[in-house]
Amino acid sequence: MKAAFFAVFFTISIASAALANPxxxxxxxxxxxxxxxxxxxxxxxxxxxxxxNFKKDSLxxxxxxWEVLWSGSFAAQTEGRKEFxxxxxxxxxxxxxxx
Numbered sequence: 001m002k003a004a005f006f007a008v009f010f011t012i013s014i015a016s017a018a019l020a021n022p023x024x025x026x027x028x029x030x031x032x033x034x035x036x037x038x039x040x041x042x043x044x045x046x047x048x049x050x051x052x053n054f055k056k057d058s059l060x061x062x063x064x065x066w067e068v069l070w071s072g073s074f075a076a077q078t079e080g081r082k083e084f085x086x087x088x089x090x091x092x093x094x095x096x097x098x099x
Contacts, residue, residue, distance in 0.1 A: 023064060024090045027052055030066035033094060034086050047071055065089045067097070 031049060038044045051069040055061045066088040073082040076098040085097040 023054055023066070025066065025088065025092060027054070027066065029092070030068060030088045033088055033092060034068040037086060037094070043074070047074065063089060069097075073099075 030052060034049055034052075035044070038047055038049075048071045049068055050071040053067045053069075054064070055067055056064050067085060068088060069085040070083070073084040075081075076083040076096065078098065081098040083096050083098050086094045087097055088094040
């Protein structure tokens with residue numbers, strides 16, 4: 001019984017902590033930024049937003065950001081690399097995600 005109580009308490013604690021710190025930049029705004037980037041480069045007829053993920057602070061991520069993934073990869077500005085999406089920070093700045 002105690003184990004079940006602690007499991008429920010732990011789950012509620014984590015859920016409430018996640019809800020207490022919502023992202024300061026909404027997903028809809030991240031989508032607008034990503035779509036504007038596609039349109040500025042004339043890619044909107046070939047590439048579209050396939051997925052948007054929120055990445056919280058963690059050991060792997062230095063700061064929270066939205067990860068926007070394209071429907072396909074394409075040649076990046078750096079020769080030999082492929083762009084597959086954007087990483088948008090909470091202040092609205094972004095970097096192209098390449099591999």
